[in-house]
Amino acid sequence: MAAIPTCFICESPTEAPVPSDDELAPASVAYAPSPEPDFEIPDSPSPSPMPFEGADGVFDVTEYGAVPDEATENSKAFLAAWDAACDHTGNSIFYIPEGVFLVGPVSFSGPCLNNQSPDIKIFGTLMAPGSLDAFPESNWIEFKNLANFRLTGGNGKPNLDGQGAVGAWKQSSCTKASRCRKLVTSLKFSGVSNGEISDITVIDSKAFHIGFHGSSNIVVQNITITAPGDSPNTDGIHVSHSTNISITSSKIGVGDDCVSIGPGSYNISISNIKCGPGHGISVGSLGKYKNEEDVYGISVRNCTINGTQNGIRIKTWPGAPISSAYDMTFRDITMINVSNPIILDQEYCPGHSCKLSEPSLVKLRDIYLKNIQGTYNTPSAVTLLCSSSVPCENIQLVGVNLTNMLPTSRPREGRLNVKGVTAMALLTSRRSLASLINRTLSSYSSSSSSLSSRSRFALALLDKPAQLLHHIPDPVKLPARFGSGYTPLNDPSPNWSNRPPKETILLDGCDYEHWLIVLEFPKDPKPSEEEMIDAYVKTLTAVVGSEEEAKKRIYSVCTTTYTGFGALISEELSHKICPVFCGCCRIHIWMFLTKTMEGICTRMARSSTDLNIGLTRGNKPGTGLAPGMIGAVNQCLLREENRCKDKPGAKIRDNQCSNLLRTMARIQLKVEGMPT
Secondary structure: OOOOOOEEEOOOOOOOOOOOHHHHOOOEEOOOOOOOOOOOOOOOOOOOOOOOOOOOEEEEHHHHOOOOEEEEEOHHHHHHHHHHHHOOOOOEEEEEOOOEEEOOOEEEEOOOHHHOOOEEEEOOEEEOOOOHHHOOOOEEEEEEEEEEEEEEEOOOOOOEEOOHHHOHHHHOOOOOOOOOOOOOEEEEEEEEEEEEEEOOEEEOOOOOOEEEEOOEEEEEEOOEEEOOOOOOOOOOEEEEOOEEEEEEEEEEEOOOOOEEEOOOOEEEEEEEEEEOOOOOEEEEEEOOOOOOOOEEEEEEEEEEEEOOOEEEEEEEOOOOOOEEEEEEEEEEEEEEEEOEEEEEEOOOOOOOOOOOOOOOOEEEEEEEEEEEEEEEOOOOOEEEEOOOOOOEEEEEEEEEEEEEOOOOOOOOOOOOOEEEEOOEEEEOOHHHHHHHHHHHHHHHHHHOHHHOEEEEEEEEOOOOHHHHOOOOOOOEOOOEOOOOOOOHHHOOOOOHHHOOOOOOOOOOOOOOOEEEEOEEOOOOOOOOHHHHHHHHHHHHHHHHOOHHHHHHOEEEEEEEEEEEOOEEEEEEEEEEOOOOOOOOOOOEEEOOOOHHHHHHHHHHHHOHHHHHHHHHHOOOOOOOOOHHHHHHHHHHHHHHHHHHHOOOOOOOOHHHHHHHHHHHHHHHOOOOOOOO
16 A cells, blocks of 8 residues: 655635634634735836837937947946936837847936836846956846836846856855855846836846845736756845835746845735745845844735745744734645745754854744645645744644655654644644644743743544544644754753743653644633633534534643743643543653753652652652652642542542552653753
């Protein structure tokens, strides 16, 4: 029998019904998404049906001395033709006819007469000098301080050839070496507004192919950008400090990001893009420099990403100063053989020279990923490597269906630090689920001391979930990639109260296969436990269609985090909340250990005598157990003893119940040291 590919599937496009707010009062389903970014790109100028229609002045560069012989340097002739077109009193056309023109770095600046820019028509090919010595600045062809303009290409041939292979690409990655020369962008738009770029082809740039900076109200459509998949730093289109930019109906295959969105950009629309090869569609990198402006209102839809390193990526630098990136929607996207389909990376450091102990302070929130499907070729379909200082918030995944092309690979785990991960997901990977639950819970303690204790509820699965959960979409595996970034062992002044656990201890015999529905309850007034359970039952009933079925499968998972013994300790209890069931399912305790305490704690864990004394008699001198840990364990045991005693029809004697519970706790309590 052929191996079945591992799948990553989140809620299908046909969403399960969700009760109204009134039905769920006083609770609300976790982080209800705010409306998707809704903005309109101004209508672009209607293209002229003929090259020179409506123009009373055509300024042909060859009439100003340009020679299409691939050898003559033509920048002066091009500038002369531009100046004449820019100063023309009527409609004008800056025209580059067929042929190959060698052109050095040149800036076509405005504003032009009456703030009306010439139409730019490129029917020939502009070829850049091969040597980087010819570029005193970081741009090759620049349009600057212009309004109301249109740039179109034609003739089906490359319009701009950056000649990156001649010398620039040999520098490899200039992000690592200060001796590298400037990275040259082939086509740069600075301070440009109200215009259209269409039907052009840009190839083999020395670095970025097209860049927008400080520009607004621009439509980019029907363009082609190509460079080898291994060409360094060759982003297709990079947008920074710009607004109302629409990029649509284009093909981009390069050696870096197909489209990248930098700081200070908002209301950016990317649609109907065929991306690949390359590094996918990215927001960032963000936070590399001080005083960066926020990024928001990003819409990426109806795109195909094929054979890329990444699919959708948001990247911020470690140690980044405070800023935000929010209100971003990625929907209706097809991935084909992508290595990392969805990745939020707040430890982005391509040169590996960053201080990962300084977490990024770029806040990522309100990110919606909907109807994303296709295939991937690594163990990780989704990577959420969020900041340990400002956890990602309100990450919505709906209708995500990704199939692993490597069915034998095992999912890797990592730090999630996410608040409000998708309202519903079925997880069938035991370690992945525990990683998701515990790291999600830990993010609350890292964000506020008032949120150190939270409740989660989960629905246990039947042997045949499809028969019971016929109203719910197909199951999902959630592999999470392990990040090597921050560890408190490398922190010179650790704050143990706000660090999430790095390792989850799983116990044999426990069922980790759950439907996870997260409810966020108000703090003032805080509802009673009965009210919270009732709200959850109503929510779950709307999903499974029956209150009786909902009550049969309700679990309460509670995690409390506190400090003790120089470590962060988190205790998790799970029990059915149906009144006819009672019992202590499991106790999880895990710790962040300093290197000096690792040996003591390891010996302590191996000593059943000391451990039993600690559990039954409190903090007896010499046991090595911390008072906080002992107190918490004893409180847990006392609660569960009372629960067993109060169990209706219980046939087990009190002392047997106590011994059983203590034995379970002794076996399940495990202390591990963090690797250096």
